[in-house]
Amino acid sequence: MSFSHNPVMINRVIEGLNIISNGTYVDCTFGRGGHSRNILEKIGEKGKLIAIDKDKAAEDYAKEYFSKYKRFYFEKSNFSDIEYILEKYNDSKKVNGILLDLGVSSPQLDEADRGFSFMKEGPIDMRMDTTNKMTAMLWLQEAEIDEISRVLKKYGEEKYSYRIAKSIKKSIKDKSLKTTLDLSNIINNCYPKKKLYKKNPSTKSFQAIRIFINKELQELEKILKDCLELIEKEGRLVVISFHSLEDRIVKNFINKHSDGKNIISKLPITNISSNLRLKKVKIPLKASDDEINQNVRARSARIRVAEKL
Template sequence: MEFHHISVMSDEVINGLRINPDGIYVDCTLGGAGHSSRIAKKLSARGILLGIDQDQEAVKAARERLAKYKCNIRIVHDNFKNLATIFKQEGITGIDGVLFDLGVSSPQIDNAERGFSYMHSAVLDMRMDTDAVLTAYDVVNNYSREHLTEIFKTYGEERWAKRIASFIEEKRKEAPIKTTDELVRLVCCAIPAAVRRKSQGHPAKRVFQAIRIEVNNELGILKDAFECAVDYLNPQGRIAIITFHSLEDRIAKTTLRFMARGCVCPPQLPVCICGHKKQIKLCGKAVKPSIEELENNPRARSAKLRIAEKL
């Protein structure tokens, strides 16, 4: 399958990173190398672009797409949760810019075999790294009703989480739930018809999002990865983070704001005892896609871009 993905807010990302032609830049979510291609185009032969992705199909596609550029291209098949280890292995002690483009990519959604989409019939998989052990099948069939309820509430913000989890528990007593369309039917049965008629979007959207986040531990790795990236930024280096739902954005916003603060001691203390130092400055508020971009790429409608600069 051709790995074709439309990069979100590409101009805003490149402008925000303020590319130094001889600098070192890291794309932590390489994907089809849309953003990375724009970065590589601005780098000289002395510049370095490090691309990281846990999806082997994305890595293969990116190698082919980036081969034509003159800068030093390094591509690593790994998860950005291992950022410090990757930098050590690559001999990198400082970087000039880093990008996180979070969420699932279009090729992953559109490839029915990957099991990400509630619009296609496929086995329950949803692994971004196909070498990973945990699958959507394991979550749906092995997690307790209470655990499923918590996941649907926390990661999907699903109002009917408890009822959906109960329907899943009853169904799997008869036989394992193996496919995406089986799960979609269960979710639709669990949500009252009147609610489904009034709601916008597909009834299973939030449940599928929640399971995908759980399978790939998408939220659990974000804070540490953002902090590690900032630690490696050179002075005036920049971090750019694109989020696609409120849970991701809340972590990005909170983490960046904390690193942009100085002392965090209670105001009643006469002297600082926390030792917390301001590391970055925020580069304006979160940016959203333009109307023109949304017309060409409706999937970008929930995206937000946050940028900060190392002091």
């Protein structure tokens, strides 16, 4: 098994982590090790990299291609289990940097059998952890129209959520919904025909179903909270997001703990600065043209960096 790709915004990630030679770092979204490989090149013999991924394919890749690195440790798990993982591999000591590259990975999109892509025909699966029983198709079969509509609207900000949900349930009833291309066609047919769309109309619904099935936003909120206790003073948190909901959560979290925003509105608060836990690190939010040319996924990427106080 081999997979090679250019990790998203790699130079900015390395700059954001501000790596020290003997530091300990956590790559919470290993994928195929693009970021991990570059972090390993920067840390010294006394440094350590702990990688996490819930995907069995990522675990297999790590075993095959990264087992030679003595400073590298891998755990197949949700990254929200980071506290337990650091207890296992780092004696519960704090770390110098944590990286989160959110969303679906390039190989997951490229493998039709995983069911993430609306461009390739495959089963309607969308599980990042294939040991979980609940596939996207199983959920669509069990959920009512109102629940599907709510998920599409909440996690995809989908304007035609109810129309799409109703059409999905009709297609399940008449047994015409079997593959990802079927689902994509159903969604596309719910959009007005006369308008031109910058993105494929299926984009929002596929993202929404994937985020819901994998509990991605709940996982993100938990690990962000944990990071406050797990990162050393002057250590860094680097987050790459590809969805407006993810980026909003990260932005609000950093704002809350770096300048007091979103603490309590319209109430006088004294000594806010003494309670702040993070410092924003200024870095260009969006990818450059060169970065997009190296990896087209970078086009929708947003990167945010914070330093622990």
